[in-house]
Amino acid sequence: MTSLRNLIPRYCPLSLLDSTTTLPQVHQIHAHLLVNGHLNDPPLFAKFVATLALSLPDLLPYSHHLLVHSPHPPSLFALNSLIRAHSKGPTPHLAFLFYHQILHSPALSPDHYTFTFLVRASAQAAAAAAGAAVHASALKRGLAADPYVQSGLIHMYAEFALPDATRRVYAELRRPDVVAQTAMVGALAGSGEVDLAREMFDGMLQRDPIAWNAMIAGYSQVGRSKEALELFSLMQAEGVRVGEATMVSVLTACAHLGALAQGKWAHGYIQKNKIGITVTLGTALIDMYSKCGDMRKAMEVFWSMGEKNVYTWSSAVSGLAMNGAGKECLELFELMKQEHVRPNGVTFISVIRGCSVAGLVDKGREHFDSMRDEYSIEPWYEHYGCIVDLYGRAGRLDDAVNFINAMPIEPHVGAWGALLNACRIYKNIELGEFATRKILELESKNDGAYVLLSNIYADSRNWKGVSSIRESMKAKGVSKEPGCSVIEVGGKVHEFFVGDRSHPRYKEIEVMLGEMSRRSRLAGYVARTNEVLFDIEEEEKEDALCWHSEKLAIAFGLIALGEGVTIRIVKNLRVCLDCHDATKFISKVFQREIVVRDRNRFHHFKDGVCSCMDYW
DNA sequence: TTAGGGTTAG
Numbered sequence: 001m002t003s004l005r006n007l008i009p010r011y012c013p014l015s016l017l018d019s020t021t022t023l024p025q026v027h028q029i030h031a032h033l034l035v036n037g038h039l040n041d042p043p044l045f046a047k048f049v050a051t052l053a054l055s056l057p058d059l060l061p062y063s064h065h066l067l068v069h070s071p072h073p074p075s076l077f078a079l080n081s082l083i084r085a086h087s088k089g090p091t092p093h094l095a096f097l098f099y100h101q102i103l104h105s106p107a108l109s110p111d112h113y114t115f116t117f118l119v120r121a122s123a124q125a126a127a128a129a130a131g132a133a134v135h136a137s138a139l140k141r142g143l144a145a146d147p148y149v150q151s152g153l154i155h156m157y158a159e160f161a162l163p164d165a166t167r168r169v170y171a172e173l174r175r176p177d178v179v180a181q182t183a184m185v186g187a188l189a190g191s192g193e194v195d196l197a198r199e200m201f202d203g204m205l206q207r208d209p210i211a212w213n214a215m216i217a218g219y220s221q222v223g224r225s226k227e228a229l230e231l232f233s234l235m236q237a238e239g240v241r242v243g244e245a246t247m248v249s250v251l252t253a254c255a256h257l258g259a260l261a262q263g264k265w266a267h268g269y270i271q272k273n274k275i276g277i278t279v280t281l282g283t284a285l286i287d288m289y290s291k292c293g294d295m296r297k298a299m300e301v302f303w304s305m306g307e308k309n310v311y312t313w314s315s316a317v318s319g320l321a322m323n324g325a326g327k328e329c330l331e332l333f334e335l336m337k338q339e340h341v342r343p344n345g346v347t348f349i350s351v352i353r354g355c356s357v358a359g360l361v362d363k364g365r366e367h368f369d370s371m372r373d374e375y376s377i378e379p380w381y382e383h384y385g386c387i388v389d390l391y392g393r394a395g396r397l398d399d400a401v402n403f404i405n406a407m408p409i410e411p412h413v414g415a416w417g418a419l420l421n422a423c424r425i426y427k428n429i430e431l432g433e434f435a436t437r438k439i440l441e442l443e444s445k446n447d448g449a450y451v452l453l454s455n456i457y458a459d460s461r462n463w464k465g466v467s468s469i470r471e472s473m474k475a476k477g478v479s480k481e482p483g484c485s486v487i488e489v490g491g492k493v494h495e496f497f498v499g500d501r502s503h504p505r506y507k508e509i510e511v512m513l514g515e516m517s518r519r520s521r522l523a524g525y526v527a528r529t530n531e532v533l534f535d536i537e538e539e540e541k542e543d544a545l546c547w548h549s550e551k552l553a554i555a556f557g558l559i560a561l562g563e564g565v566t567i568r569i570v571k572n573l574r575v576c577l578d579c580h581d582a583t584k585f586i587s588k589v590f591q592r593e594i595v596v597r598d599r600n601r602f603h604h605f606k607d608g609v610c611s612c613m614d615y616w
Numbered sequence: 617t618t619a620g621g622g623t624t625a626g
């Protein structure tokens with residue numbers, strides 16, 4: 001204690017104040033200033049309050065206290081500093097307290113600095129009305145034209161999701177600088193207006209890394225992952241400094257595409273460029289590897305991470321569930337609890353799905369009950385849906401129905417959909433029809449319900465049922481979402497749609513399709529024509545099956561990838577039963593591992609077997 | 617003293 005006193009230089013007692021200073025040390029500095037009469041010097045006092053507020057936001061009440069008990073009226077500088085400190089903290093609304101203090105002091109009036117941070121405080125507090133009032137008084141005082149205030153306003157209105165106001169502020173700028181342009185690019189990209197954002201981005205004379213990140217993140221967020229990656233290569237070509245934020249977006253894009261090769265490359269890039277693996281970046285890596293079907297790498301990253309949060313644990317738990325490792329998923333969840341990481345609603349969704357994969361029905365139900373009992377988490381629609389799925393997949397249709405009937409909230413499409421899917425698996429026509437009616441009552445144009453029910457009909461050779469569904473779909477103008485499969489070859493992503501002939505190597509693909517079909521048949525594959533239901537005449541059925549997008553992608557993979565290289569495919573819909581069957585045969589006769597990412601889970605095909613054990 | 621982007625899990 002005395003040593004610290006000696007350390008404080010008489011002429012500059014504030015130099016010891018920084019973010020590492022502890023409360024007792026602050027007391028000492030305070031006492032020192034007091035003893036030496038520094039606090040009677042208004043500029044020095046203001047400096048003390050400001051430094052304290054800005055470097056130790058946790059001690060804001062202390063700063064506040066100092067100000068209230070000040071021997072002289074607080075200066076604008078001190079008040080502004082408190083506004084600034086509050087504007088980014090957990091109590092942004094308190095910034096207004098100091099603003100009013102400025103307004104009520106006859107000697108003071110707010111300046112552009114005040115408004116800059118008041119605008120930020122409004123954004124942080126999500127206080128749209130207060131923000132508009134701040135804007136109005138800045139205008140009245142002629143301070144709204146300050147570039148800092150304007151950038152803040154753009155940011156604020158974007159935060160409030162008020163695109164018109166955002167644009168109005170921007171339009172009023174006479175000469176927008178990089179900062180304002182970047183803010184606008186971010187605002188547009190963040191609200192989903194990626195193309196407008198890109199237009200502005202392209203028009204910028206100068207672009208710093210922040211503008212690139214805003215743009216790449218924008219693409220990545222709206223799911224335009226290919227463009228995110230393209231822009232990233234452009235960014236590198238231009239030699240722009242790449243940081244953590246960029247890589248998080250790049251990994252998100254790779255995860256979305258299921259582009260393992262590019263994801264691995266990104267991981268290598270992070271290591272080579274010594275970009276620190278923070279919790280966020282590590283979690284993004286785990287998510288990328290899980291969604292690309294490489295759970296071994298995902299867990300390697302997981303175990304190597306020092307700091308892990310709920311997101312990190314949840315993404316590993318979810319990855320294991322998605323990839324069919326139900327047992328490991330549950331083990332990891334137990335470990336998570338042992339490590340005192342509190343699971344949340346998202347975690348429980350994955351845990352219940354893990355139970356579903358492992359066929360542990362009662363265990364799943366226990367976890368569901370523990371949500372409320374042990375963690376006070378009120379189950380969401382999604383959790384109810386998962387439990388219906390859990391019962392349904394296990395063939396316990398009665399339990400599923402009873403569960404739906406006992407739901408304390410109105411059953412949603414997801415719950416009925418899970419039941420309908422169970423009816424498909426267990427061929428229960430009557431219950432399937434009932435579930436479909438329920439779904440259509442809620443969403444008359446739900447294409448999935450029509451498709452599932454017609455699958456049930458087709459399975460029982462009820463062609464009349466199938467065609468009546470086709471009729472009512474036509475009558476209601478419901479169309480099935482077109483299937484699309486994506487495969488990555490040589491770092492390039494290739495997309496295939498049903499019956500797509502547009503690929504440059506289509507001729508070779510067609511030959512390979514014939515080969516696949518011929519060799520699979522020899523091994524005992526029989527086409528399931530039941531799966532083709534829409535607008536196709538009988539005799540074309542078998543042909544059409546060969547043209548399902550995943551088959552095209554597999555054919556291309558067999559041609560374009562090296563011997564023994566795993567074929568990885570990402571599909572936007574669920575794999576149909578026929579393709580699932582066919583892929584099993586292909587994996588055997590071509591001795592090739594094939595990993596297909598479905599709409600909601602993975603299928604690892606090897607030697608004629610699928611990891612989902614046909615339980616999907 | 618000041619501004620802008622960004623984030624991960626179902």
